Amino acid sequence: AQTVTQSQPEMSVQEAETVTLSCTYDTSENNYYLFWYKQPPSRQMILVIRQEAYKQQNATENRFSVNFQKAAKSFSLKISDSQLGDTAMYFCAFMKPGANTGNQFYFGTGTSLTVIP
Amino acid sequence: KAGVTQTPRYLIKTRGQQVTLSCSPISGHRSVSWYQQTPGQGLQFLFEYFSETQRNKGNFPGRFSGRQFSNSRSEMNVSTLELGDSALYLCASSSSIQGLFGEQYFGPGTRLTVT
Numbered sequence: 001a002q003t004v005t006q007s008q009p010e011m012s013v014q015e016a017e018t019v020t021l022s023c024t025y026d027t028s029e030n031n032y033y034l035f036w037y038k039q040p041p042s043r044q045m046i047l048v049i050r051q052e053a054y055k056q057q058n059a060t061e062n063r064f065s066v067n068f069q070k071a072a073k074s075f076s077l078k079i080s081d082s083q084l085g086d087t088a089m090y091f092c093a094f095m096k097p098g099a100n101t102g103n104q105f106y107f108g109t110g111t112s113l114t115v116i117p
Numbered sequence: 118k119a120g121v122t123q124t125p126r127y128l129i130k131t132r133g134q135q136v137t138l139s140c141s142p143i144s145g146h147r148s149v150s151w152y153q154q155t156p157g158q159g160l161q162f163l164f165e166y167f168s169e170t171q172r173n174k175g176n177f178p179g180r181f182s183g184r185q186f187s188n189s190r191s192e193m194n195v196s197t198l199e200l201g202d203s204a205l206y207l208c209a210s211s212s213s214i215q216g217l218f219g220e221q222y223f224g225p226g227t228r229l230t231v232t
Contacts (some may be wrong), residue, residue: 009157035220044120045207045223091160095220102148102165102172103211105221109159 002027004094006108013082014116020067021077021111023092029053033095034068034075039110040088048090051075079113087115119144121224123208129230135196138227142189142210148172149191150221151183154205163206166191198231205229 003026013019025034036048051059051068058066063083067076079086092108122141130136142149150173151163162175166185185191189210195202205228209221 033220037223044225047220047222050220102167104165104173105150105162107152107160107162109157 002094002106004106004108006111008111010112012114018080023075025073025094035093036077037091038088082115084115121210123224127228134198138193140191140208146210148211150209151193152207203231
């Protein structure tokens with residue numbers, strides 16, 4: 001079975017600064033996908049960024065980027081120029097694709113990020 | 118496209134009762150997954166349905182069950198409610214077609230409180 005570990009339950013960052021959220025995972029699979037989801041307070045969970053394991057290039061979405069280290073099984077999220085709207089719970093997720101069995105998702109326990117004005 | 122919708126948004130039930138939650142996926146999505154979210158536990162996978170068949174199941178007791186209809190709408194049922202069942206229940210849909218990312222799109226959740 002796959003496991004996803006987020007070792008930072010809570011983090012804070014000053015507005016406009018940069019913060020990095022950590023995520024490690026354990027798997028014997030070679031083909032998989034990784035995601036970061038954001039869940040603002042009392043609001044819907046939304047996808048922030050995604051990464052295919054077979055791609056060496058790190059994914060980037062505006063102020064959000066990842067540092068994907070496949071050998072180390074590490075998938076950290078960097079938020080640049082932090083904004084108040086980035087305050088949320090962030091979940092790291094691992095997906096094992098399966099044509100017949102369906103895509104199987106495994107989530108970490110989340111990191112609560114607070115952006116301080 | 119309309120997003121994933123869940124009804125009701127809030128529920129208060131008494132221990133021993135049963136409850137049914139509903140989820141309508143994004144149009145065209147045939148895979149629906151259910152998760153239980155509690156503080157400190159993150160998202161715990163309950164089950165996944167695809168084309169009216171349960172494909173995957175998490176480690177939850179048999180009191181938790183679900184089904185999916187031909188229009189891909191899904192329901193989740195919890196019988197004999199316990200205080201520990203109080204949680205946010207999230208539904209997520211995906212296209213689940215190999216070759217695509219298959220990322221999940223989440224609904225707003227149903228907040229269940231058991232007293």
